Amino acid sequence: MATELTTHDGQPLHKSLAKALRREKLRALVLIAPLLVFVLLTFVSPILDMLFRSVENSIVADTLPDTTRALQSWDPLGDELPSEEVYASLANDMMLAQEVKIHTRLGSRLNYDQPGIASMFRKSGRRIKRLDAEIHLDAFTNVNAAWATPASWTALRKHSLWPEAFPSSSIAWNNWAKFVKSDEGDDADPTATSPYGFTYSALHHDLKKLSSEQWNKLSSSDNSELSALFNGLQEASVSFPDGNYKEQFLDMHDGWGELDNWQTIHRLSPKVVDSYYWASVDRERTSDGVVQKPENERIYVTLFIRTLLMSLLITFSCILLGYPIAYLLATLPTRTSNLLMILVLLPFWTSLLVRTSAWKVLLQQQGVINNILVWLGLVGDDNRLALINNMTGTIITMTHILLPFMILPLFSVMKTISPSYVRAAKSMGATDWYAFRRIYFPNTIPGIGAGSILVFILSIGYYITPELVGGTKGVFISNRIAYHISSSLNWGLAAALGSILLVAVLILYWAYDRIVGIDNVKLG
Amino acid sequence: MSKIIKLATGVALASTVGVGATVTAAEMAECENCGDSMTIVSWGGAYSKSQLKAYHEPYSAATGTEIINDESSAEAVAKLRAMNEAGNVTWDVVDVVASDAIRLCDEGLAIEINPDEDLAAAPDGTPASEDFGDLLVSDCFIPQIVYSTTFGYRTDNDDWNGATPSDICAIFDTDGFPGQRSLEKRPIANMEWALMCDGVALEDVYDVLETDEGVERALAKLGTIKDQTVWWSAGAETPQLLADGEVAIGSTYNGRLFSAIEEQDQPIAILWDAQMFDLDGWIIPAGLSPEREARARHYMKFATDTQRLADQAKYISYGPARASSAPLVGKHADLGIDMAPHMPTDPANAQNTFLYNYEWWADNRDDMDAKFQAWLAN
Numbered sequence: 001m002a003t004e005l006t007t008h009d010g011q012p013l014h015k016s017l018a019k020a021l022r023r024e025k026l027r028a029l030v031l032i033a034p035l036l037v038f039v040l041l042t043f044v045s046p047i048l049d050m051l052f053r054s055v056e057n058s059i060v061a062d063t064l065p066d067t068t069r070a071l072q073s074w075d076p077l078g079d080e081l082p083s084e085e086v087y088a089s090l091a092n093d094m095m096l097a098q099e100v101k102i103h104t105r106l107g108s109r110l111n112y113d114q115p116g117i118a119s120m121f122r123k124s125g126r127r128i129k130r131l132d133a134e135i136h137l138d139a140f141t142n143v144n145a146a147w148a149t150p151a152s153w154t155a156l157r158k159h160s161l162w163p164e165a166f167p168s169s170s171i172a173w174n175n176w177a178k179f180v181k182s183d184e185g186d187d188a189d190p191t192a193t194s195p196y197g198f199t200y201s202a203l204h205h206d207l208k209k210l211s212s213e214q215w216n217k218l219s220s221s222d223n224s225e226l227s228a229l230f231n232g233l234q235e236a237s238v239s240f241p242d243g244n245y246k247e248q249f250l251d252m253h254d255g256w257g258e259l260d261n262w263q264t265i266h267r268l269s270p271k272v273v274d275s276y277y278w279a280s281v282d283r284e285r286t287s288d289g290v291v292q293k294p295e296n297e298r299i300y301v302t303l304f305i306r307t308l309l310m311s312l313l314i315t316f317s318c319i320l321l322g323y324p325i326a327y328l329l330a331t332l333p334t335r336t337s338n339l340l341m342i343l344v345l346l347p348f349w350t351s352l353l354v355r356t357s358a359w360k361v362l363l364q365q366q367g368v369i370n371n372i373l374v375w376l377g378l379v380g381d382d383n384r385l386a387l388i389n390n391m392t393g394t395i396i397t398m399t400h401i402l403l404p405f406m407i408l409p410l411f412s413v414m415k416t417i418s419p420s421y422v423r424a425a426k427s428m429g430a431t432d433w434y435a436f437r438r439i440y441f442p443n444t445i446p447g448i449g450a451g452s453i454l455v456f457i458l459s460i461g462y463y464i465t466p467e468l469v470g471g472t473k474g475v476f477i478s479n480r481i482a483y484h485i486s487s488s489l490n491w492g493l494a495a496a497l498g499s500i501l502l503v504a505v506l507i508l509y510w511a512y513d514r515i516v517g518i519d520n521v522k523l524g
Numbered sequence: 525m526s527k528i529i530k531l532a533t534g535v536a537l538a539s540t541v542g543v544g545a546t547v548t549a550a551e552m553a554e555c556e557n558c559g560d561s562m563t564i565v566s567w568g569g570a571y572s573k574s575q576l577k578a579y580h581e582p583y584s585a586a587t588g589t590e591i592i593n594d595e596s597s598a599e600a601v602a603k604l605r606a607m608n609e610a611g612n613v614t615w616d617v618v619d620v621v622a623s624d625a626i627r628l629c630d631e632g633l634a635i636e637i638n639p640d641e642d643l644a645a646a647p648d649g650t651p652a653s654e655d656f657g658d659l660l661v662s663d664c665f666i667p668q669i670v671y672s673t674t675f676g677y678r679t680d681n682d683d684w685n686g687a688t689p690s691d692i693c694a695i696f697d698t699d700g701f702p703g704q705r706s707l708e709k710r711p712i713a714n715m716e717w718a719l720m721c722d723g724v725a726l727e728d729v730y731d732v733l734e735t736d737e738g739v740e741r742a743l744a745k746l747g748t749i750k751d752q753t754v755w756w757s758a759g760a761e762t763p764q765l766l767a768d769g770e771v772a773i774g775s776t777y778n779g780r781l782f783s784a785i786e787e788q789d790q791p792i793a794i795l796w797d798a799q800m801f802d803l804d805g806w807i808i809p810a811g812l813s814p815e816r817e818a819r820a821r822h823y824m825k826f827a828t829d830t831q832r833l834a835d836q837a838k839y840i841s842y843g844p845a846r847a848s849s850a851p852l853v854g855k856h857a858d859l860g861i862d863m864a865p866h867m868p869t870d871p872a873n874a875q876n877t878f879l880y881n882y883e884w885w886a887d888n889r890d891d892m893d894a895k896f897q898a899w900l901a902n
Contacts, residue, residue, distance in 0.1 A: 101632050102632060104629070104630035104631070104632070105630060105631050105632055107630065108627070108630050108631060111887065111890065112890055115887055115888050115890065115891040116887045116888070117887075118630065118886055118887050119883055119886065119887045122630065294736075296736075296739070296740070296743075296895050296898055296899065297891075297894045297895055297898055298898055299894060299897055299898040299901055299902075302898075302901055302902065303901065306901075364768065364770050365704075365770055366768050366769045366770050367768075389754050389755075467757055468757075468758075471754070471755060472709075472755055472900040472901060473901070475901070480897070483893075485602055486598075486599050486601065486602040487601070487602075488889070488890050488893070489601060489602065489605060489627060489631065490890065491605075
């Protein structure tokens with residue numbers, strides 16, 4: 001039986017070794033800690049934040065807490081409008097939303113899914129203060145005048161059934177408290193006055209759902225004030241009017257009577273939604289499940305495919321053009337190759353916009369290249385080539401702009417290949433072509449890999465150059481992402497598009513690793 | 525729905541006689557508890573220069589405020605939202621187009637303005653709300669200038685046989701006016717022009733556009749020139765394309781055409797028919813400290829008074845947004861030419877115009893843009 005190896009102090013060797021390694025790792029971790037923290041803060045967390053935005057949707061439930069709660073019992077597939085209770089909840093939610101001015105923000109969010117809803121919220125916000133909210137306040141005070149006192153609510157809120165048995169009233173009361181603080185300042189006391197009429201309407205709708213046991217509990221409460229309030233209320237509340245908010249909202253804006261708008265609010269009630277992702281692949285969730293968008297609105301899938309294909313094409317043209325130049329740079333004497341290197345790097349130091357505009361001057365129909373071709377008689381004056389504002393323009397310009405990213409890694413890899421390899425092959429009878437194919441080229445593959453990854457990843461994210469020279473057929477998905485970030489402010493959709501792009505790149509990277517092997521990538 | 529505001533009557537034909545009683549430094553109310561520096565964001569180029577001369581320099585001279593210029597208006601909406609989310613708004617006054625102002629106001633990123641309290645009255649005492657009139661298109665927006673998107677064409681097109689376009693539909697007439705066109709790479713204005721030239725009356729355009737058939741119809745009309753069109757996204761592109769002879773006729777902002785024609789002597793002329801008016805102006809971001817907000821409001825009152833708005837027209841051919849400024853518009857500061865005939869709001873130029881329908885586009889822009897871009901890409 002083999003005895004366990006131990007160190008001189010009697011510890012098992014593998015434990016001692018693990019300990020030493022652990023200490024080593026910890027030391028290494030401390031050394032890289034500043035960089036790690038920096039990367040986490042400035043790189044990983046923004047990306048996670050972006051990924052989160054593509055599903056985050058708390059604005060609907062936060063702005064209309066009671067409405068979304070009440071809407072859960074509504075059937076979005078039916079052909080009936082929501083009940084009076086939903087409209088009462090909406091009134092109370094909208095009152096607070098317009099006070100703190102977030103109703104238009106919600107409108108903009110919903111408008112991405114339902115055109116026209118933004119102005120409905122904007123207009124309703126202006127008119128919400130004119131709502132008549134006295135209907136249930138009057139009903140309650142007719143039963144017992146004490147309902148109009150702030151003390152009635154304090155008593156109710158102390159009862160053990162609050163807030164579970166009063167879902168709508170408790171949200172309404174919270175809204176009221178926020179409303180008072182927004183209206184009168186943070187130190188205002190919402191319990192000092194009785195709440196506005198919406199809260200009484202919420203209470204009315206809650207009372208309808210109380211069980212007789214709960215009624216008993218309330219009317220036989222230890223709190224004499226509360227039991228007095230509920231004494232006889234059950235019988236009286238049966239004849240309370242159901243409310244007039246629905247008709248008031250329909251008066252305010254026709255849109256509140258349209259099923260589409262309510263279905264949108266209902267569909268977007270959850271705090272996490274997948275609608276941005278469906279939109280990113282030209283699909284939408286309707287009452288019949290997920291369907292393709294109408295043909296005249298499909299654009300993103302086309303753009304994703306185009307972005308990937310054109311980026312591949314640009315990468316290949318960079319390899320074709322960059323390989324001979326890198327070879328030349330690596331084999332020429334240092335003096336000459338340094339000079340050439342400066343020529344490669346010079347465009348690198350020139351502004352991207354300047355280079356792009358220069359291509360416009362060269363490529364346009366009345367531009368330098370076409371003029372020369374016409375002068376040489378190669379093309380007719382009335383038949384000038386369309387070299388810009390299309391795919392050709394994007395490919396030419398982007399290839400030029402990204403070429404240094406291909407040449408530099410190729411050059412540094414080629415620099416390390418000893419000329420004696422090729423010489424040895426030739427001395428053993430290989431032809432030039434054979435020696436290149438079997439000896440030189442395989443040695444440069446790590447450079448091609450590094451250059452290709454650089455060029456490909458840079459090109460799928462480019463948007464300024466395609467925007468300027470791409471016309472309509474040469475623009476990338478990144479142009480749409482930029483549009484949604486800066487113009488439409490639909491950051492959720494931009495995040496979803498960006499996430500899909502990110503995932504596509506990771507898949508390609510993984511495929512590259514499986515086929516070529518990522519260890520075979522060298523920058524020098 | 526499609527309420528068309530007749531700007532010509534509102535701005536250029538204003539019969540108000542300037543009495544010349546403008547606010548001078550001495551009369552300007554002291555700014556109490558105000559910051560002593562501010563960052564003003566605008567578009568850069570000739571436009572920022574006109575604001576520097578007409579507003580910033582006189583204001584700094586009168587109050588000693590240090591003004592820092594930032595040229596980020598093109599990304600203002602996104603940047604303001606990012607600043608707001610980060611809780612650190614570094615801009616005090618931002619120049620944006622009206623549609624962006626509406627979006628910023630909706631998003632709660634700009635503060636609301638009460639024109640009659642926050643802005644100066646006209647010299648004759650007309651309150652600001654009446655002086656600006658219908659141009660106050662958002663609660664947060666203080667209009668500054670009226671500009672238009674209109675067409676410029678080369679005056680030396682051989683194959684036009686001496687004809688000059690006088691009607692917007694010339695852009696769809698590829699037989700009478702052959703050659704490449706340039707149009708903006710967005711649906712706004714293009715869809716309206718297409719429908720107008722397809723026989724839809726201006727007041728019905730938006731009702732038609734709300735239907736799928738209407739969109740198809742507009743795109744079909746644009747489709748007749750799609751292959752001969754360069755689609756631009758920066759205002760400087762059309763003047764450049766015209767100057768290079770790349771296109772024969774193209775849309776852009778009237779101020780760009782003015783500088784190509786008058787300052788650079790290019791063989792270009794303007795087709796004013798069916799120009800689309802748009803507004804550019806100021807907003808004050810939400811979330812400023814009280815001192816900075818007070819400074820921004822104080823600046824705003826100064827920079828949007830009758831004389832200041834008229835002064836800006838000395839440097840750039842955009843019409844002042846106040847009715848009372850129109851009679852005060854003078855000559856160009858460097859060229860010495862009368863500016864009034866170059867204003868988009870000049871009666872001779874404004875015979876057939878329409879105003880950017882802010883509300884309709886605010887509701888339908890995202891939807892329409894998806895359709896338009898899909899049409900372009902396929």
